[in-house]
Every structure is written in C-alpha cells, then in structure tokens.
Amino acid sequence: MRVFNGEREKHLHSLGCQDCEHFITILQLISTVLLVALLTAILVKGSEVPRSQEHDQEKQHIHQKLDQLKAGLDHLCRPCPWDWMLFQGNCYFFSTYQKTWKESVTACKDMGAQLVVIKSNEEQSFLQRTSKMKGKTWMGLSDAKEEGQWLWVDGSPLQWRNYWDVWEPNNMSNEDCVEFSDYGWNDISCSLENFWICKKSASPCSG
CATH class of the missing domain: 3.10.100.10 (Mannose-Binding Protein A, subunit A)
Known part of the structure; x- marks a missing residue:
C-alpha cells in the first residue's frame, strides 16, 4: 500500500506541476496581451498629439487668412453700404x-x-x-x-x-x-x- 501511495503521490505531484506550467503559460500570454495593448495605446496617443497640434496650427492659419481678408476688404473703396x-x-x-x-x-x-x-x-x-x-x-x-x-x-x-x-x-x-x-x-x-x-x-x- 505504501508503494502504491508513493506512486500516487508522485503522479499527483506530476499532474500539479503540469497545471502550474499551464497556469504560468496563461499568465505569460495575458501579460503579453496587456503589454501589446499598452504599447498600442501609447503609440496611438503619441500619434494624436502631433495631429492635434497640426489641427491647431491649421485653425490658426485659417484665422490669420480671414483677418488678412477682412483687412483687405476694409481698405477697398465702398461708396455704398453692402445692401445698397x-x-x-x-x-x-x-x-x-x-x-x-x-x-x-x-x-x-x-x-x-x-x-x-x-x-x-x-x-x-x-x-x-x-x-x-x-x-x-x-x-x-x-x-x-x-x-x-x-x-x-x-x-x-x-x-x-x-x-x-x-x-x-x-x-x-x-x-x-x-x-x-x-x-x-x-x-x-x-x-x-x-x-x-x-x-x-x-x-x-x-x-
């Protein structure tokens, strides 16, 4: 009976180690997925900053053009009001x-x-x-x-x-x-x- 129990314990110990290995593998996969997701988020965030800055610069450029156009219109000869x-x-x-x-x-x-x-x-x-x-x-x-x-x-x-x-x-x-x-x-x-x-x-x- 002891011999049988000893072999059973070895067998159970062997199964437990296999379960540990599967568990570790799953943890590694989860860690890898989280890392990839984190890197992706960082890359996306990093790409949004220049776009936002580019958008702000574009808006500023449009406002400058409108101001220049308004200044030009103000200097035009207008003998009559706009609706006359x-x-x-x-x-x-x-x-x-x-x-x-x-x-x-x-x-x-x-x-x-x-x-x-x-x-x-x-x-x-x-x-x-x-x-x-x-x-x-x-x-x-x-x-x-x-x-x-x-x-x-x-x-x-x-x-x-x-x-x-x-x-x-x-x-x-x-x-x-x-x-x-x-x-x-x-x-x-x-x-x-x-x-x-x-x-x-x-x-x-x-x-």
Missing part, C-alpha cells in the same frame, strides 16, 4: 418688405437718405426696370399738399410728365402718391403698402 446699389454716383436701397408712403419716407430718413427723387432719364430707366422685377414701388413724389401740384420730397417740383402710365395720373379715390407700376408712373392712395426705394449720394473713395 450704386448707380451714377448715387446709392439706392430697394426694400424687401412693404410700407405706406409716409412710412417709407420715414424709413429712408432713418437711413440717412430720402425716398427716391428722380433727376435724369437714365435714372428713371434704371429704377423703372429694377422696380418692375420687384413689384410696385414708392417714389418720393406726391401732390398731397395741393392737388395737381406734384412735388418731390426734397421740395422740388416735377419737371417732366412723360413717364406716367396711360391715363395717369387720374386721382381716382383721392390718389396723392406715386408708385412705379409695370409700364410707368401711377398715382395711388398713400395709405396702401408698397416696396420703396431710398437714395443718397455715394461716398467718395479716399486715395
């Missing part, structure tokens, strides 16, 4: 919503301008063409003070009458203000709402 149109030395603002005639007069004054006063045939052609694309539009002409005496908002009298549409002005229903219609000028009630055009002199460009 230049024509023959004057700036014109074409509204995007509608007001009554008096409200339009006030709106232009608030912008340092006046409801448009037409001074030339070329200006009339330009405004008539542009207004036709937008819709009916107020001009700064009225006979509200005295019927039939057409005055511009700057106090000057109307000096030509060949831009009226056919059968206009007709003063139907007490029409004292003037709009650009499709084919010429039309007198209409001042209380109606139209688009409007403001006009002011262009700013001279400094040398």
Whole structure:
C-alpha cells in the first residue's frame, strides 16, 4: 500500500506541476496581451498629439487668412453700404418688405437718405426696370399738399410728365402718391403698402 501511495503521490505531484506550467503559460500570454495593448495605446496617443497640434496650427492659419481678408476688404473703396446699389454716383436701397408712403419716407430718413427723387432719364430707366422685377414701388413724389401740384420730397417740383402710365395720373379715390407700376408712373392712395426705394449720394473713395 505504501508503494502504491508513493506512486500516487508522485503522479499527483506530476499532474500539479503540469497545471502550474499551464497556469504560468496563461499568465505569460495575458501579460503579453496587456503589454501589446499598452504599447498600442501609447503609440496611438503619441500619434494624436502631433495631429492635434497640426489641427491647431491649421485653425490658426485659417484665422490669420480671414483677418488678412477682412483687412483687405476694409481698405477697398465702398461708396455704398453692402445692401445698397450704386448707380451714377448715387446709392439706392430697394426694400424687401412693404410700407405706406409716409412710412417709407420715414424709413429712408432713418437711413440717412430720402425716398427716391428722380433727376435724369437714365435714372428713371434704371429704377423703372429694377422696380418692375420687384413689384410696385414708392417714389418720393406726391401732390398731397395741393392737388395737381406734384412735388418731390426734397421740395422740388416735377419737371417732366412723360413717364406716367396711360391715363395717369387720374386721382381716382383721392390718389396723392406715386408708385412705379409695370409700364410707368401711377398715382395711388398713400395709405396702401408698397416696396420703396431710398437714395443718397455715394461716398467718395479716399486715395
């Protein structure tokens, strides 16, 4: 029995050592995997730093270019504000919503301008063409003070009458203000709402 037990103990001891070897092997594999994972993380982190720095440098470069562009635009000659149109030395603002005639007069004054006063045939052609694309539009002409005496908002009298549409002005229903219609000028009630055009002199460009 002792001989048998001794052999059994040797056998068990042999099996235990084999288990230890398997355990050690597993630990080595786990350690290797963890080491590889750690090295990979370090490499990825290391590669992200230059990318982050490169991104910051790129952003800084873009901001510098934008600042340079803005400085260049500031030095450009701008005779009219951005949302105004230049024509023959004057700036014109074409509204995007509608007001009554008096409200339009006030709106232009608030912008340092006046409801448009037409001074030339070329200006009339330009405004008539542009207004036709937008819709009916107020001009700064009225006979509200005295019927039939057409005055511009700057106090000057109307000096030509060949831009009226056919059968206009007709003063139907007490029409004292003037709009650009499709084919010429039309007198209409001042209380109606139209688009409007403001006009002011262009700013001279400094040398």
